[in-house]
């Protein structure tokens with residue numbers, strides 16, 4: 001892993017056999033991933049199973065998505081479902097807009113989202129998103145498995161991997177017009193298990209435990225991974241839920257990112273064999289919501305004034 005000036009980066013592509021479960025290479029990666037999760041809570045992974053051309057199509061698709069009229073984008077919000085729809089026009093993040101869809105590996109869900117955005121159809125967008133998210137789900141499951149196994153949780157590993165669902169989020173950050181650095185997305189911690197992001201421009205940073213901000217590099221096949229609060233809870237505080245933010249330098253290109261967020265179906269249970277006292281009470285994941293999962297502005301916390309949940313202030 002490379003440290004200090006940028007986020008740690010773990011290469012999954014050095015030897016193809018490293019991704020064979022149980023191999024020496026796999027065990028070595030398990031250690032690196034666990035260390036990245038415990039020390040930083042955020043790291044990058046080089047993973048080349050998703051072709052660069054597919055990422056290019058995703059960015060083209062993102063651009064045409066955000067170019068749609070605001071009222072069309074707002075149609076993606078469905079009150080009967082959690083974690084979906086349009087978010088943007090926030091006073092505290094004027095450059096930011098996002099669109100979130102649940103269960104992106106499910107073709108019908110992606111088709112419904114696509115049909116709402118493009119009533120005349122956009123089959124290429126629908127297939128591209130569905131395929132990319134399936135492959136990002138595979139990457140998320142590899143990383144999650146590596147962490148579980150590094151804690152010796154092999155036996156219930158499969159059920160832990162299965163006991164979650166995903167959302168997929170497209171985000172656009174408009175380039176600031178002035179030369180000043182501007183906040184794209186204020187510092188926050190994700191609430192879910194793991195976040196896997198891909199981006200076309202720089203700006204994403206994580207905060208180290210020492211309070212230093214480390215940038216994520218933008219490179220082909222390089223994903224950014226964050227540990228969220230649900231995973232920190234599962235690990236009884238061993239994994240670090242990392243604070244991260246997006247800072248936009250102007251005048252530059254608009255920034256696009258897309259990410260897969262895994263969410264536990266139930267409150268994560270700490271490891272049975274762990275004899276440390278529980279540091280966190282069990283969370284009911286459905287009881288709280290991160291601002292980016294919602295399309296309202298109520299996420300400015302009345303306790304700390306920052307972006308977090310008033311009911312679960314973590315600052």
Ligand SMILES: O=C(O)CCC(=O)C(=O)O
Nearest residue numbers: 171190197204246257292
């Ligand atoms: O756009 C990015 O790179 C970060 C997005 C993010 O942190 C989030 O949606 O929670």
Ligand SMILES: [Fe+2]
Nearest residue numbers: 188189190244
């Ligand atoms: Fe985030």
